[in-house]
Amino acid sequence: MITLGKGKKSVLYIGAHHGMEWITTALLLKFANEYCELFEVNGHISHTSISYLNSTRSIMIIPMLNPDGVEYQINGVKKSNPLYERLIKMNGSEDFSHWQANGRGVDLNHNYDAGFYEYLQNEETQKISNGASTKWCGISPESEPESGLLANFSRFNDDIEMFISFHSQGEEIYYGNNFDPPKENIRIGKMLEKLSGYKLKETEGSASSGGFTDWIVKELKKPAYTVECGKGENPLPLSNLFEIYFKLRRMLFEAPMII
Numbered sequence: 001m002i003t004l005g006k007g008k009k010s011v012l013y014i015g016a017h018h019g020m021e022w023i024t025t026a027l028l029l030k031f032a033n034e035y036c037e038l039f040e041v042n043g044h045i046s047h048t049s050i051s052y053l054n055s056t057r058s059i060m061i062i063p064m065l066n067p068d069g070v071e072y073q074i075n076g077v078k079k080s081n082p083l084y085e086r087l088i089k090m091n092g093s094e095d096f097s098h099w100q101a102n103g104r105g106v107d108l109n110h111n112y113d114a115g116f117y118e119y120l121q122n123e124e125t126q127k128i129s130n131g132a133s134t135k136w137c138g139i140s141p142e143s144e145p146e147s148g149l150l151a152n153f154s155r156f157n158d159d160i161e162m163f164i165s166f167h168s169q170g171e172e173i174y175y176g177n178n179f180d181p182p183k184e185n186i187r188i189g190k191m192l193e194k195l196s197g198y199k200l201k202e203t204e205g206s207a208s209s210g211g212f213t214d215w216i217v218k219e220l221k222k223p224a225y226t227v228e229c230g231k232g233e234n235p236l237p238l239s240n241l242f243e244i245y246f247k248l249r250r251m252l253f254e255a256p257m258i259i
C-alpha cells in the first residue's frame, strides 16, 4: 500500500480485484506519480492545491489486490507452477486470457459478506464450486487472504471515510444501492459523476453480490464506490491508459476533498 499525504481524513483506492483489470493498477500508479511530481513543485489541480491536499488528507492506495490473478492473465500458468494441474482444471484450458479470480480460483469481488449466502446457493454458483476463472465466491466470506486483509484493514481504520474500488470497464460508477446506502452516498456519487464524466448507476442482479463496495455500504455504512474504468473489451490495452487517466484525473485528486 502507498499512502500519500498526512491528513487524518483518509480515502482508500483499490485496484485490480480482477485478473483482467490490471489497467486499474497502472492508473493508480500513474496517479501516485503525478501527485508526487505536483507536490514537489507546489502544484494545483483545478482549485485544489496539492500541498493543502497533502496536509489535510491521506490517500491510501492498494494498486493491485490480486497479483496472482494478474500474473496468470498476462503470462498464463507455467508447468513449473506447483498448482498447475489444479489451475488448468479450474480454468478448463491453458488459455488464461480471461482469468479474473485469485490463485485459488476465487473471485475476490464476490467474497465479501453482502448477499454472499444467497449468491452461494445459486444453481449457477454451485456448478463452479471447485474454483473457476471467474464468479466463484468461495465457501465463506473473506475466506481469501486478499479479501480478508482488505476487509479487516477497512473495518479497523476509522479514519477512512470513503472507499473507491477500481475495475474495468464501462465508464460507470456504482454505489451499493442494494444495501440501503446512506444518503450522502448518492450526493457524493453525483459529485464523482461530475468530476469524471462517468455515469452513476444502480446495480441489478447478482453482478455485485459479495462485492467489496456493497459490503462497505452494508457493514460500515460509509460511502463506497465501484468505478468501472474505460470502455471496450477486457483486458483493456495499456494504450487506453492515457485516455482513462485523463478522464479520471480530477476525480482521483479531488474526491478526497469531498469528505
Ligand SMILES: [Zn+2]
Binding pocket: 017, 018, 021, 109, 167, 168
Ligand atoms: Zn472487476
